[in-house]
Amino acid sequence: MLKKIIKSYDYTLIVPIFLLCLLGLIMVYSSSMVIASSPKFGDPAFFYERQKISLIVGTLAFIVAMIFPYKIYASSKVLLAIVFGSIGMLLLVFGFGHSANNAQSWLNLGARGIQPSEFTKLSVIIYLAAVYSKKQSYINRFKEAVLPPILFTMTICIFVAIQPDFGTAFIIGLIAIFIILCSGMNMKTIMKLVLLVLITAAILLPVIMIKSDEIFSDERMGRFAGFLDPFGEEEDHGHQLVNSYISLGAGGLTGLGLGKSIQKTGYLPEAHTDFIMAIIAEELGLIGVIFVLICLTFIVLRGFQIARKCSDPFGSLLAIGISSMVAIQTFINLGGLTGLIPITGVTLPFISYGGSSLLVLLLSMGILLNVSMFTNYHANYSNKEQKPQKQNIHQFTRKHASFK
Structure with a gap:
């Protein structure tokens, strides 16, 4: 059985994930070496070493999640722990968090910090997938099935937006929309949901106008001016x-060659985080950009394919949520650095510097691999293992019929 399980893993998905992680590690070092050499950090490998540790921890999390049966996440006790853990971490940020890039969204753990909002993305995916999969028999009952998960998601988005981290709140909202659209609701229920969103927006409009000085600060409006x-x-x-x-x-x-970027020498801020793809384009050229895009596209499409093949609603919605998270985050990051959308401070999956982001992405990929493994195992071996049993039953019936 163990041999069959090992054969059922999707190794074609593992390869691009870690190719991107290794490329990201190299590019973090290349893009950050100048700023890391400044007196503030004092070590050209400062960001590289921290990203390397994050990659090692993330790889361990990936392996554990890849082996751990994904259905356990849907159990009531685990789900409650995920829900209250997510809300608890976000509340801790308001009391004990520290600010970075004008947002109080970090918790210090000794010498390192974590960003709870990153972990909240995966928490929302697991919660929505579990709840909607359990409510398939009455998925179109608005009050019982649709509304409670939406209220939880809105609460999470509000907590994240207050930090303020509008980019992550927006991503969580879009992920929720993907899962809802694929949950099996009919169009009538979806239209009710749209109406509810419009009514909520109309109610919140006066609050937005009162708090306009805080919400539409000079910094945020400046981003729109820079975008336009x-x-x-x-x-x-x-x-x-x-x-x-x-x-x-x-x-x-x-490209100009690895390590030979001019823009990273102080012209392009956040070169190792939000704008790392620009440095890849400068140093590795169009070839490097295409390689990254092919790997990311393959991961997203493979994830949706896993969702389509999975017969378990929970596993299918998990795969949809995880794949949509990678797709949305990629689009927002690339849209910002190319001027398609305003800059939001969202990292490029698997590539950009950021320990919390990398850890959550690798943990999510491990879960996706586990969903894929169970799907492949049941497709390739379950039916074959049942056939001999059916044959033995038929033989038993015929054998005993002959005695009559």
Whole structure:
């Protein structure tokens, strides 16, 4: 049985995941070595070493999640622990968190920090997948099936947005929409949900207008100004986007060479986090960009394929949620550095510097691999193992019929 389980793992999915992680580790070192050499950090490998530790811990989490049966996450006790753990961590941020990039979204754990909102993404995916899979028999009953999970998701999004981390709150909301659309609800129920969202938005509009000075701060409005007219705001809010364009265009087909980026020397802020793809384009060229995009696209499409093949509603919705998380985060990151959407501070999956993000992504991929393993195992071996049993029953029946 163990041999059959090992054969059932999707190794074609494991390869691009760790190719991206290794490339990300190399590019974190390359893109951060200049800023890491400054007196503030004092070590060219400062960010590289921290990312390497995150990758090791994330790999261990990946292996455990890959082996651990995913159905246990849907049990009542585990689900309650996930729900209250997520809310508890977000509340701890308000009391004991520290600020980074104008958002109080971090908790210090000794020398390292974690970002609870990153873990909340996976928590929401598990919760929504578990709840909607259990309510399949009455999925269109609005009050009993649809509304409670939505209220939980909205609460999480509000807590994250208050930090403020609008980018992560937006991602969580979009992931929830993907899971809801694939949960089996009919169009009538979905339209009720849309109406509820519109009514909620209308109720919140006066609050938004009262708090407009806080919500629409100069910093946030500056991001929109930089997005709409980056070259007109080149000396201020458009500085990052303009230098991203320069970096994207400088590499050509093959790039300037690994480690030879000019923009990372102080022209492009956040080169090792939100704008690491621009450095990849500059140093590795179009070839490097295409390689990253192919790997990410393969992971997302493979995840949706796993969801389609999985006969278990919980496993299928888990795969949809995890795949949509990678797809949404990739789109928002690349959209920001190319000027398609305003910059939101979202990292590029598996590539950008960020321990919490990498750990959650690898943990999520481990869960996805486990869903895939069970799906492949049941498709390839369960039916075959049942056939001899059926044959033996028929033989037993015929044998005893002959005595009559």
